[in-house]
Amino acid sequence: MHINTGTTPTLLESGGMNVGVTTDIDGDVRPGPAGSVNGGGFLPDIGADEFDGVILDIVGPNITYTPLLALCSESSTYTLTPVTITDLTGVPTSGSFMPRIYYNKNGGSYVSQSGVLLSGTGINGQWSFTFDFSLVGGVVFGDVINYYIIAQDLASPSNITSSPAGAVATDVNNVTSPPPTVNILIIQMPLNGVYTVGPGGNFSTLTSAVAAYNTGCVTGPVTFNLINSSYSTGETFPIIINSIPAASSTNTLTIKPTVTTTITGSAQSIIQILGGDYVIIDGSIGTTVNSVCPMVKASRDLTVTNTSTTTPNAVIAISTLGSSLASANPQLTLR
Secondary structure (H helix, E strand, O other): OOOOOOOOEEOOOOOOOOOOOOEOOOOOEOOOOOOOOOOOOOOOOOOOOOOOOEEOOOOOOEEEOOOOOEEOOOOOEEEEEEEEEEOOOOOOOOOOOOOEEEEEEOOOOOEEEEOEEEEEOOOEEEEEEEEEHHHHOOOOOOOEEEEEEEEEOOOOOOOEEEEOOOOEEEEOOEEEEOOOOOEEEEEOOOEEEEEEEOOOOOEOOHHHHHHHHHOOOEEEEEEEEEOOOEEOOOOOOOEEEEOOOOOOOOOOEEEEEOOOEEEEEOOOEEEEEEEOOOEEEOOOOOOOOOEOOOOEOOOOOEEEEEOOOOOOOEEEEEEOOOOOHHHHOOOEEEO
16 A cells, blocks of 8 residues: 655654664665655654655654763853754754753752754754853852753644653743753762761761762772761661772772771661772771781771671672673772
8 A cells, every 4th residue: 555645744754663674565765765855754654655744743852861960060161962852843953942951050040051953953963052050150069950951843833842851831942840850960079088987077978978979070089988986877778889980090999997987787788889990998997908928917997797687688799780790890909
């Protein structure tokens, strides 16, 4: 059967998905066919026949990107890129209805900026969006930026989509309500040096210290000195040390006590090194390193206890992000 819907918009046009079939029943290229004049051909048509129809677009733009969770700087601007936006009829690439990013600081009023098309088209394009923090009074370490991206297409009436989903708007410039859940960006102080962990310290818990490390804002070697004798209440177990790009033979993470210390909890593990690299857990208050020749023994001042009776469980668990332990965790030291 051959389809001809003329200029009447139809869901059949570009309504299929790319599944590796590159020609239709007649041997015409799909998506297509060649010589289309009605703007079709972004996706395969529904059915065995690839035809030249007019798209009936009832779905909003698809917006995909990796959310930015932490920014290790008090700089005045930051650009989120790449953001991929696709749509059957396309989104505006010029004018006042281009895709926009909305953001606020610490729950204040939203401001917005239009995006910039870096490559591609309004149908399938790569975009960038710039935070201009001067519009929210600048930022300092500890500030929280809430943000989302919104786009409308060229269909009539326009279809509007936000990411995260859920914004209510008449167009990209008139938003009635933001998404119920938005992206959160923390202006994070870079870690570099020695930090105390415990009541009255730089971090009140080891959980919060490791969470700061996991943001990836690391510019040098980091040491978390445990200043309390007990870490249990207020901790969330397992305490997970993630893989971060900044970790290196120079940018190591060391956790060590300054007093005789116990870490006690009940979980599958107390500390989990999840792909983390260049991590040192040093159980000695002093600086003496164990050696065989000459025979030297470091003090043992850190006890980690898992009271869970559920199996399997561990005190310190090492987990990989890939199939190879050597490649996933090249440098781990327990002493």
